[in-house]
Amino acid sequence: MIPIKPTATLLSLAFALLGGATAAHCADATENWTTNCAACHGPDGAGHTKAGRMAQVKDMTSPAYQKGFTDAEATQRIKGGLKDASGKEKMRAFGDKFTDAEITDLVAHVRSLQK
Numbered sequence: 831m832i833p834i835k836p837t838a839t840l841l842s843l844a845f846a847l848l849g850g851a852t853a854a855h856c857a858d859a860t861e862n863w864t865t866n867c868a869a870c871h872g873p874d875g876a877g878h879t880k881a882g883r884m885a886q887v888k889d890m891t892s893p894a895y896q897k898g899f900t901d902a903e904a905t906q907r908i909k910g911g912l913k914d915a916s917g918k919e920k921m922r923a924f925g926d927k928f929t930d931a932e933i934t935d936l937v938a939h940v941r942s943l944q945k
Contacts, residue, residue, distance in 0.1 A: 861934035867880070868926065875943030885920055896944045904937045 864873065875890035880935045888895050899907075911923030930934065939944070 834894060859939040862928065862932060862936055863876065863939050866927070870921070875940065880920050890940055890943045891945045893944055896941065901941075905933055908933050908936055 863871075868879075870885055870887050871877050871890060872879050872882055875942060877887035877889055890896065907921065908928070909923060909925035911919060912921040914920050924933070
């Protein structure tokens, strides 16, 4: 019988669990995007939806648009929503719906839409 070192077993288990958590974490961001964002921004982030055209959403696949905001700004927009110059809501706030970790994951998802 081959002796198994407890440390190696624990490390293997930790890596397996972390790998699974990371995959689940990514799926959560995609699910949150699909459920809450895609109606306006489109599944690919280009904004080619009826609601997106009406709201004049930006094309999140555009590298030029992506360069125009920081992750902190994107986080604030998701948390606090977006209003036009007259104060009319353009995007609802999601700060009460998503945790900080979910918002961070959504920002990463938005960054992944860039072509």
